[in-house]
Amino acid sequence: MPLKITVIGTGYLGATHAAAMAELGFEVLGLDVVPEKIEMLQRGEVPMYEPGLEELLRRHVAGIEGSSGRLRFTTSYEEAGAFGDVHFVCVNTPQKHGEYACDMSYVETAFASLAPYLTRPTLVVGKSTVPVGSAARLAERLTALAPAGEAAELAWNPEFLREGFAVQDTLHPDRIVVGVASERAEELLREVYATPIGEGSPFIVMDYPTSELVKTSANSFLATKISFINAMAEVCEAAGGDVVKLAEAIGHDERIGKKFLRAGIGFGGGCLPKDIRAFMARAGELGADQALTFLREVDSINMRRRGHMVELTRDAVGGGFLGKRVAVLGATFKPDSDDVRDSPALNVAGQIHLQGGQVTVYDPKGMENARRLFPTLGYADTALEAVRGADVVLHLTEWREFRELDPGTLGEVVSERRILDGRNALDPDLWRKAGWTYRALGRPQA
């Protein structure tokens, strides 16, 4: 009998994982406590924008014409407990309000809700990003709460998917990391990944704490790389250098590499910012806070870039925002996503609005979420409408649509042909040739 799989939590991670497991031939039951989400998923609709996910989901959701029928959804833990041989926990671990630590309440609730229904040998696999030490503690709770006792085992299997590439990253991971406490758990996970998913991907087995640390250290490294290049952008600005050329040149050294060296208004989203903060908080609890003090600097360089973008904009419009119209292109924390969590673009837009600027935002996919989070900002339905009458245009999320804009057409409707590129993603020559004053972070003005 092929293994039956449940996926608990149907956000970016869980919805993608559930659909991917069905694609690989497993019978899958997805669980979420929000009934509206489950209703949407059952109709084959994805509650967020993630390229390729809806198509993948519709290929498998039961009841959809032509689907494999291998994927169903529920809100019932009882049903999930009875169904699954392997349960993947994919719930969110957001930052606690007003604290650095992460909020483990969704993970705790998921374990406490599932455990009473684990009556036969099962494997629960944590995928959420958690503070190191959580897996060992959760394994004990599982044994204590599950009727199956020690036959209800735990493994930790961190997920490294990027939003915007969730389907591709899940179906073709660059590594599979598993933290286990028994051979049986390792064997079961090998069985799950002994599918096309694992082909060509190193399968790395380790203990619980190391597997938890792999995830937080990987994200810390990525955040550090971005803040490093943004620190170089600050120095370039002071010295008259060009950070884009600098990044290109240092990136040719394979030990450094070209990726994640794009200077701009920095990182945001539901992962990197909260993960480095939670990592610092956890290190403090463990008495290892000194080891991670550099992450404090990584965080502050990152936040400083947002403030710097606001300052540059203020200078560009003559020193004050009152009566000035500012067009903002981009609201999401990165392109190809509708996610606005901790979005640098919206943070900059919000600061300018608070300082009296008249801000109009346009984003290809993030408008609904942006409106919900920042209802007082102005919004337009197209880039052209957003820039109409603008004294300055800010490019804050590097969507392809923005790179393909015609500066000539936009130039006809703005009040001033002035653009600040907060992502170093537009072609300066193209804009300058069309009569715009183009300025970017970390680059000389002309």
Ligand code: UDX
């Ligand atoms: C990240 C990790 O990449 C992923 O492995 C992990 O599983 C979850 O966290 P994600 O949050 O989807 O993924 O976004 P990512 O592509 O890492 O970008 C994060 C932020 O960094 C974005 O705001 C992006 O604009 C910014 N960034 C990225 C830069 O400012 N410069 C860069 O060179 C790269």
